[in-house]
Amino acid sequence: MFYDRAKIYVKGGDGGNGCVAFRREKYVPEGGPWGGDGGRGGNVILRGDEGLRTLVDFRYQRHYKAGRGQHGRGKGMHGRWAEDLVIRVPLGTVIREENSQQILGDITTNGQEVVVARGGRGGRGNARFAGPQNKAPAMAEKGEPGEERQLILELKLLADVGLLGYPNAGKSTLIARVSAARPKIADYPFTTLTPNLGVVSLGEGESFVMADIPGLIEGAHGGAGLGHYFLRHVERTKLLVHVLDGAGTEGRDPLDDFRVINRELALYNEALAKRPQLVAVNKMDLPGSEENLAHIKSELSGGYEIFPISAVNGAGTMELMHRVYDLLKELPVPELWPVESLETVHRAEPQFNIHREDDELVVTGREIEKHVAMTDLDNEAAVDRLQRIMQVMGLEKALRDYGAKNGDTVRIKDLTFEFVE
CATH class of the missing domain: 3.30.300.350 (GTP-binding protein OBG, C-terminal domain)
Structure with missing residues (x-):
């Protein structure tokens, strides 16, 4: 099962308590305070791992708590710091605090880390409070509590190219034809219930990642079909390939489908509608496709590159893939979140x-x-x-x-x- 959203609770470790102790040794009268500080609690850290593909692990474990620091001891010995708790997440995970909706991080590279809950500092031992007015303090601090948060994790697939199109337009057949991906393929709508990733290789050192985005129909931006769950996966792509049913099976008009899908993109995210698109007119091996192709070219050729293909027999697919690769080398990587939105904003809070x-x-x-x-x-x-x-x-x-x-x-x-x- 593909899980691309999870809610978890995280808590940094509490700091260790400071120690109250006095030096008591032979020949050392009134040795004074000797209590050590407590150790710092562990941080909770999310780390990107390229070996993970979904957030399914968070379905079975939702609470994560780092260890607390060791308490201070006599003879001025400080407590040991607790180890950080590292949680692995797939690349493409966006971390959001549930209450404030603030974005805490966007993990896009292997090994990238985001501290989501800091451990508390250790309490000071009584040796820290000694002074001219109080040479033998009989008190120490307790450890500071660690931060705790409710987090929302959202996975947005990292792909260079996104395949768009109505259900049954042939997206899954196309990605199966040009890559090693093996999605479920059948002759009915909504065969694909999860996004599929495939690596398209055109030669040594020439490859890119393509994502088949399912569930886009009219009303997808508001939850119709499956688009409400999967539109977010288009956001990171540099280029979109719009797959149309050139044969107009089931009585559909390919041009109407094209306009509906692009309208849904604009309603979901205006920037997506402006993303570069290639148009792949599929099912050219079926009757009626040539007439539809001529109509599509007359309407769209001014603003879009159009490629007639047949995902079933492979006709035209490699010409399309080579053009995709050439464009990818020219296009910049879209910025999902402005850099400033990811920085922690420190606002002046009242003390109480x-x-x-x-x-x-x-x-x-x-x-x-x-x-x-x-x-x-x-x-x-x-x-x-x-x-x-x-x-x-x-x-x-x-x-x-x-x-x-x-x-x-x-x-x-x-x-x-x-x-x-």
Whole structure:
């Protein structure tokens, strides 16, 4: 089965906790703090692999979590960093964050990597907090939680040429004739239910990849037929070959089919309708094809190169393939996503936000939640430090301005406390 879309959950590893330890050795009185830092959690990385063809693996496993860093230890020993979790994906995979719809990466080359969830940094041991005012700190940080995300993976096939045309126009027969691809072929519409890739070889060092895109009928851009699922696979192609049923079997008009398919391309993506096209008039071995060919040439010859072929007996197919190869050498690779859209945009986020839920004042924000998560709430010294951080951030004043009164319940993630003036 061909899977070209998947939804997965990824989480970077949590950082290891810092250690609270003191040097206790003979002849070393009041040795001081000696706790090491925790190790960084592992990143979750997607890596392109040319050996994969579909996203089927993500049908069976949807949750991926990197390991956490090792905790710090005494004698100033820092925890070991966790290994990154590397997930292999096929070339042509576009990575999108589900909530924001931001594109995180577009994997097009073998070995290309995209970090989709970063591991948290390790917490600092008590040796880091020693100073003139506090020579023996009895607190350490907990590890920072790793990033977590819901991702949408979309596979867009990497092919040089895309075959377009109505069902039963002969696309599968053509790709089987000129390449080693062996798609299912039968005399009824929608025989092809998945995209087929074939490598067309014209000699040593002269080859290109052709994709048979199924399911294009009127209304395909909105979900009719199978086009809603497979139009995305045309986006990366440099050149389109539009296969027409020259014999007009089933009473169809080849020119009407041509106009309908191109209208669907424009409705789906305006740039696709402007992509270079060659017209292959197929089934020239059948009665009525010569008359249709003359009509097609009279209508389209001004704007398109037209090639009469028979995919069944091979007539005209190699002339078409050589012309395709010549054009591919001249055409630039289409840019699927502008470069700037793939760069991470760092927007200034407020340190916290306040809103009311029932009888609670709820404080949210990445910065404040991180400080809470990295605080050992069972350690009095650590809680005192958290209070000082909140004060410096201006949380107390903000709560007062929001209307907080003595005794109001305030919640920050898993921490709940009473507001006291």
